[in-house]
Amino acid sequence: MTVETIAVGPGGTRDAEVLRFRDMHSGYVFHIATPQAHPDLWRRYLHGALRVYRHFGVDHALEYDSVVDGHSTSLFFTAVDPAGAVLAGLRAQGPYGVADEVHALGAWAGRPGADQLRTVVAERIPEGIVEVKAVWVAREAEHRTALAAAVSRCVVHAARLLDARFGFVTTATRNIGLYRSSGGYVADRIPSVPYPDDRYRTVPLWWDIRTYRSLATKLQSSLIALERAALDAWLSPHGRALSSRPGSGGLAQP
Known part of the structure; x- marks a missing residue:
């Protein structure tokens, strides 16, 4: 397992x-960057997300016009093939400072479970919550199952990397098994909601950086450890990490 770095920049x-x-x-x-550091890759990531979301008729959930400037995104990840396709x-x-910043609360607003989810979020805010959004895998990708696991x-x-204890995702129930494989767990006592529309039952999932290994499969836990070691190997000699959006605190130093 190795980590590589490349020089990128709009127009040099x-x-x-x-x-x-x-x-x-x-x-x-997998490339890890900020929208400001790599705007071309950011645009390609968003275009891919929009294509997939449109295929399923849920492109409104992407909120493209609100996120395209990159200001709300601290980091993004892309999987790139040898030809350069995302x-x-x-x-x-x-990481969030207050509960109202958590985007997913809006999906439960006025529905059963809203108060419970807000309580859980408020309890975890002090130790850091990073919310993952706009997850997608191209339907034509080779080794799609392995790619989704990654x-x-x-x-x-x-x-x-963002120095938070908790990862947070909302997803359709059909994806629970995939996320559980990497150590995610469904929030207890919070009913699913029909989001983005009535075809889906969406649930909140959490990852606790301190305990996810006990829930992840052996394979996923091993791969996370290898990737973490590779990331640490790059971060340590540099003494710093990638710059993030203003006010986000940047990436955590190892």
Whole structure:
């Protein structure tokens, strides 16, 4: 397992280092960056997300016009094939300062479970919550199952890199098994909601950076450890990490 860095920048006017690691099972290279550091990759990630969300008729849930400027995104991850095509990705918001910043609360507003979810969020805010949004995998991607598993591991990496204890995702119930494989668990006593529409039953899932290994499969836990070691190997000699959006605190130093 290795981590590579590359110099990127729009028109050569602003270079920035971008973290990369290769998923051993799918073979794709994951790039970790901020929208400001790598705007071209950010646009390609969003275009891929929009294409997938439109295919399922839920592009409104992406809130493209609100997120396209990148200001609400602290980090984003993309899976890139040897030809340079972006075939999967996700973006991370946070760490949050107050409960009202958590985007997912809106899906439960006025519905059963809203108060319980807000209480759980408020309890965990002091130790850091990173919310992962706009997760997608291209339908045409080779080794799609392995790629989806790698994407689920990125929730753990996002929380850790942003110095938060908790990762947070809302997802359709059909995806629970995938996220559980990387150590996610469904929030207790919070009913599912029909979001983005009545075709889906959406639930909140959490990852605790301190305990996820006890819930993850042996394979996923091992791969997370390898990827974490590779990321640490890059971060340590640099003495710093990628810059994040203003006010986010940046990526955590190891």
